[in-house]
Amino acid sequence: MEKWWPLFLSLLAPACGHAQPASRPPAGDCASKAYQDTLVARYFDRGAHRISYLDPRWAQYCDSLIATCPNIAYAYQQKAMPLIKCGDYAQAMPLIDKAVALDANRYLAYRGFLKCIFTKDYTGAITDFQRVAKLKPNGREMDHTYAFFEGASELELGHDKLAEKAFATDMALQRGADGQGSVHFNTLWYAGVTAQRLKQYAQAQTYLQQCLKAYPQHPEANYYLALNYRFQGQAAPARQHLEAAQRALIGGYRLNEDNIFYANYPEQITEYEVTQALKELRN
Known part of the structure; x- marks a missing residue:
């Protein structure tokens, strides 16, 4: 024994x-x-x-x-x-x-991704992605361009204009030289959040609606579109999209990123934020 x-x-x-x-x-x-x-x-x-x-x-x-x-x-x-x-x-x-x-060529972008999504070292993430962009121009990590993660990091640092520039680069790379490529719905969501931060409400609405056209149950896009309407004093569509966000979260819909099981993405929401926004709308 x-x-x-x-x-x-x-x-x-x-x-x-x-x-x-x-x-x-x-x-x-x-x-x-x-x-x-x-x-x-x-x-x-x-x-x-x-x-x-x-x-x-x-x-x-x-x-x-x-x-x-x-x-x-x-x-x-x-x-x-x-x-x-x-x-x-x-x-x-x-x-x-x-x-x-x-092996920086293989793992520098991966480290930048980890800093952006897991450790929340946004300054470090930007540094890594800018460095790897010189090694591998127009490269990608976890199905996104380097500019995508730069934009998310700049957004979290409060550098809204730099985030806007990064997401514009991200969208241009996805559309390609002929301009016909499709743009990832999470890029459109982040671009919408960035435009909203810059008080570009019409542009924010366009991006968020494009995101929802590609992925109607996107909880964050519904939530931020609701905020966009609320900022403009439009209570009815704000409530409609908050309720859509709530249904989506209850139904198990998320950002459709592989690593959301292990870490929250920048600006990702929970049902709590939606519930609070609905309460504020009723007051």
Whole structure:
């Protein structure tokens, strides 16, 4: 019975904690891309990626790869990922910094995304996206242009004119050289919020209505369009869109961004804000 006790303790290890690295395999040429690929296949394709990232063995696989070749940026990003999703940014971000130091071309925009959405380091996010734009002009991260995240960050910093400029760039890149490309509904929502902050109510209404044409149940677009109407003294359409936002949230509709399960996006709302706005409208 005693020989099962260490196994039992290992199963009780916290999912977001740390695990000891496994033994190191025979050394190879860590500068070789081919050797790096064999390690990634061994520790991730046939290892970590076959279990949950919440399993303590995930960190063991990462540590084993790092112990074998400490110059593979992907290992640090993968070790950081469960920590990010668990909210342990203090432990995660130094790992992401290491990944960026080893491969800025691949991970600089990813770090900027994390700063914008997870750690709320908006100034740092802008710096990262402006830097990576020089490495990879017109690149994208998490299905958005770099300008999208710059705009969201500028908006949160209260730099409304800079946000307006960033979202204009974002929309231009999405439309493309022929101007025929579609614009993501969340870009239209953010552009609407920015125009509203600048008291450009007609422009804000246009953006938010375009967002709702693409995604009628968008809670935030309905909410901010309601505010836009309220600012202009139009109570009836304001109430209509607040009620639409409330129904959408109750029905489970959200921004349709993958990472909203782990962090709130800038200007994202809850049912509480909608309820309060409805109360204020009745008074």
